Amino acid sequence: MPKLLYQGHGSFRLTADNGTVIYVDPYAGEGYDLPADIILVSHQHGDHNQVHLCAQKPDCKIITNEEAITDGKHNSFSINGINIQATDAYNENHDPKQCVGFLITLDDVKLYACGDTSTTKQMERFVDLEIDYAILCGDGVYNMDLNEAAECARLIGAKHNIIIHLKPGELFDRERAEKWNAPNKIIVEPGEEIAL
Numbered sequence: 001m002p003k004l005l006y007q008g009h010g011s012f013r014l015t016a017d018n019g020t021v022i023y024v025d026p027y028a029g030e031g032y033d034l035p036a037d038i039i040l041v042s043h044q045h046g047d048h049n050q051v052h053l054c055a056q057k058p059d060c061k062i063i064t065n066e067e068a069i070t071d072g073k074h075n076s077f078s079i080n081g082i083n084i085q086a087t088d089a090y091n092e093n094h095d096p097k098q099c100v101g102f103l104i105t106l107d108d109v110k111l112y113a114c115g116d117t118s119t120t121k122q123m124e125r126f127v128d129l130e131i132d133y134a135i136l137c138g139d140g141v142y143n144m145d146l147n148e149a150a151e152c153a154r155l156i157g158a159k160h161n162i163i164i165h166l167k168p169g170e171l172f173d174r175e176r177a178e179k180w181n182a183p184n185k186i187i188v189e190p191g192e193e194i195a196l
Contacts, residue, residue: 039060126157161184
């Protein structure tokens with residue numbers, strides 16, 4: 001069963017059953033000691049792209065927004081049995097040509113990491129994908145607020161919803177997480193690891 005370690009802010013680590021380690025948007029918190037097979041960077045803002053924090057295997061694959069988008073097309077990748085599809089991510093603070101989210105499939109678990117975004121047209125089609133976990137942002141400053149993030153959760157229809165990126169400059173905001181009115185909500189604290 002794969003695991004997710006939430007590190008704080010927009011950062012988390014995934015570990016597949018075969019030992020493959022994936023870091024997503026490294027920046028906050030702790031837990032960068034497991035050598036990475038894959039590092040995913042949704043965009044080049046400094047609170048998402050601190051790749052140097054991650055221990056890395058010699059053949060570590062780093063996929064940033066630059067590799068994820070080619071000529072306006074969102075790319076897909078298959079590494080160590082992990083499938084990764086770049087998705088739309090955008091709002092007034094994030095250029096759609098320079099930002100992505102990621103659909104990640106590991107051990108038959110489908111996870112959507114939205115990156116920094118507000119509602120996208122693409123989310124309307126996600127319900128057909130039967131996503132297991134949607135990891136959504138909700139700071140209401142640089143991205144959608146809690147109400148919009150709850151609407152996105154309903155639109156996507158994932159089995160479980162996790163809110164992150166809740167307060168600029170902070171690892172987490174428990175009070176805001178508890179106010180989030182999304183279906184099938186799971187609150188994960190920084191430093192907490194859950195089985196997916």
